[in-house]
Amino acid sequence: MATRATIHPVVQRVTERIRSRSEQTRREYLDRISAAAADGPVRSGMPCSNLAHGFAACSGADRIAVRGETKPGVAIVSAYNDMLSAHQPYAEYPPQIKDAVREAGGVAQFAGGVPAMCDGITQGRAGMELSLFSRDVIAMATGVALSHEMFDGALLLGVCDKIVPGLLIGALAFGHLPTILVPAGPMASGLPNTEKSRIRQLFAEGKATREDLLEAESASYHSPGTCTFYGTANSNQLVVEVMGLHLPGSSFVAPGTPLRRALTEEASRRVVQLARGEDPAPIGRLLDERALVNGVVALLATGGSTNHTLHLPAIAAAAGIELTWDDFAELSAIVPSLSRVYPNGSADINHFAAAGGVQTLVGQLLDAGLLHPDVHTVAGFGLDHYRKQPFLEDGELVWRDAPAESLDPDVLRGVQDPFAPDGGLRVLRGNLGSSVIKVSAVKPENRVVTAPARVFDDQHDFTALFRSGELDQDVVVVIRNQGPQANGMPELHGLTPSLGVLMDRGHQVALVTDGRMSGASGKIPAAIQLTPEATAGGPLARVRDGDMIRLDAEQGTLEVLVGDEDFAAREPARGAPATQHGTGRELFAAFRRSVGRADQGASVFAPQQRTGAPSDLPV
Structure with a gap:
């Protein structure tokens, strides 16, 4: 473990300001989740008829475990679909999770699915007008999945754009539950991003054919896994990991590999430990002001997606915390730019991971006092856990110290030699x-x-x-x-x-x-x-x-x-x-009427300080 650095005064000041302005709402939120917490499996106090419905479809050991009311229950909430490359790998996760949870002394049930739409497919199309609102639909769907009160912990399976923020917002409504996000990983590198961008511009000028463009795009997006540029999906993964909601080093491990499976199984075992209270870390307490500031700092240091200036305030609000654009701006002034991943450079996310990835980044930021080290994470207390990278050693999952310095300074740098002195x-x-x-x-x-x-x-x-x-x-x-x-x-x-x-x-x-x-x-x-x-x-x-x-x-x-x-x-x-009809847009009239401002997360859950009269707006 490195020598503890003094927290940068601006990081400390912003954190204290967030804590102060959020004092009442955060206290009310923590009181709510404390009241929702239960001693022992929550289903043990359930009437017999209700409980019988909860295990009617179970068989074998799982049926005995649920009926026995002694083993922790784990909810699986998944954004699986087989049209989207990032979520297609989740098809094989539930059986793996159920086996690992069973071996760890718990019982896992697939609690519900949430929608997952792709902005890459809907870009420039009418369906894009549903995209941002899908985040809040996902949050509500997560709430429905967890509302049966059968569960003592949760595993959230999602990667892209609105999916991860929606899963988090929904899970925070059940903030008394220990919860781990389980990623799927990026696809292998394809056509270089600079070449893809060049062909897109040629097509815009009429100098390339549609076939030329389709060939380039399909060479870029070519297999299961997350798109490899540093857009919202991969920003999600990095930010969530630095906030301590993934297992260390799990964000950018490719799908379909032995290490990916080992990390999924370990997340399953770990949530059982947390549900038993062996290392208490309910998500509503884990995701505090310090963890949120850590997420913002990581986003700024890597030039991550602008969409997170919407998503992080909305996530914070779900935990009773008010995060503002002023907080982003003040932190951006002192957080250096440490990565160059497309569109901020020519490298992709696999190159970033090979250069040291999240773990080297975390080490650099911790040693510079730009991250709060004293936070609870799903891996245990302290962000130092996230300096370590996972490996398979004789088939066993182990974590080792990551390189302290970047292995490729064209992609990832240290705080002493940044690409720019401030954030992206x-x-x-x-x-x-x-x-x-x-x-x-x-x-x-x-x-x-x-x-x-x-x-x-x-x-x-x-x-x-x-x-x-x-x-x-x-x-x-x-x-x-x-x-x-x-x-x-x-x-x-x-x-x-x-x-x-x-x-x-x-x-x-x-x-x-x-x-x-x-x-x-x-x-x-x-x-x-x-x-x-x-x-x-x-x-x-x-x-x-x-x-x-x-x-x-x-x-x-x-x-x-x-x-x-x-x-x-x-x-x-x-x-x-x-146009407010067609492609499902008519279904979202109530959302358009009730949504809040962009600088407050553009959420239908907390539409404070709304401008404009709803009756004047088109429906």
């Missing part, structure tokens, strides 16, 4: 509101843009105008009415190739939107998740074609250069009415 995410503020920008993939010379606005209410209108050649100029592309109240806040990653073409032609280019960008946000400076959103009467609704907009990622400002009085006097444009 920043907050922009000004007369257009508040927004988030990911700068880790943006070259310094492109981080300040002043150019005339071209305003669109639909991303497809932008694409049509780009193809006509009318956007071959300096431009700030404004895509509005894309917020959570308007249409569920879709990702707009499909704009990236066209915007990249304009930048490569020598133009100043930026994107400003109240929508989201993909976790793979690239080289274009993009002020995203702008709040208040245009649909709710935010300032973006007053922007007109030709207005000069200045985006300054260095100073943290976003402004329309129009006189205050003139700008305030403008009638907000309502934009084209959003």
Whole structure:
């Protein structure tokens, strides 16, 4: 174990500020989960008829165990489906888990499945308008799975985008249960990401065929496992591990390997130990202010997905904690950028893991005082557990110290020699509101843009105008009415190739939107998740074609250069009415009416300080 470092004063100050502002809500949350905790298996107090329903489908030893009311019950909640590469490996997990839990003296039951949709498939399509809301649906589905009160612990099987945050939010409603997330791992490296990006831009210019593009994409996404770029899915895995919710070193082990299976089985045994109280770690207590700050620091140090500026506040709120964009911004100013993984570089997540991965990163950040070491984790007390990497030794799972220094400084570096002195995410503020920008993939010379606005209410209108050649100029592309109240806040990653073409032609280019960008946000400076959103009467609704907009990622400002009085006097444009039916969108009208602001997690569970009157919004 390394010498204990003094916590950086900014990390300590931000943590104390979060704790102070959350004191009442956190106390109320902890009181609730304390009241829900039970001595011994929770089902032991269940009426006979209820209990009989709970083991009616069981057989053999499992039936005896559930009926006996003495062994801990473990819930399996899974996002398995065989269409999505990241979740297809979960098909084989339940039998493995049940065997390992049984051997450890517990009984596991498949408690429920949750939906898992892929933003890669729905990108630019109508289904993307369901994407962010699917997080809260997953949370509710997790709650349904755990609501039978048959369980003393839980294993959550999920990887991508909204799935992991949704599983966590749902599990935190049952925060008295010890809970471990069980990953599936990334696919093998395919076509280099820089080559994929090059072909996407050629296609946007009409210089590559659809067959060329499909060939490149299928060479990139080619087998079971998580996509290998550093988007939201792999950001999920890294952040969750640094928060102590995975077993150490389990995030980026490939599916279908002996080590992957050994880690799954060990997670199954470990949750039984936790359920017995051998090392108490209910998820609601484990996920405290320190663990959340650790997750934010890891995200910033690696230039992770902007989607986590939505997800982490929503997860925090589920644990009674208020996490704000100001917290992200203050931490970003002192957390150095330590990794270069696409879209922040040319490497993929497998290269990151080979360079030392999460364990080397954690060691560097701990030794610099940038992470809280004194936290509870599913592996035991103290984040030092996460300096260790798993190995198979004569068929047995063991953990050894990870390299203290990176094995590939082009991909991963130490705190003393970072790629940049500050983090990859920043907050922009000004007369257009508040927004988030990911700068880790943006070259310094492109981080300040002043150019005339071209305003669109639909991303497809932008694409049509780009193809006509009318956007071959300096431009700030404004895509509005894309917020959570308007249409569920879709990702707009499909704009990236066209915007990249304009930048490569020598133009100043930026994107400003109240929508989201993909976790793979690239080289274009993009002020995203702008709040208040245009649909709710935010300032973006007053922007007109030709207005000069200045985006300054260095100073943290976003402004329309129009006189205050003139700008305030403008009638907000309502934009084209959003289509609210088809592809299931009509099912989410209640979500659009009740969702909260982006800077509070864009959640339907905690829609505080909502702007705009629900009755005025399209349904």
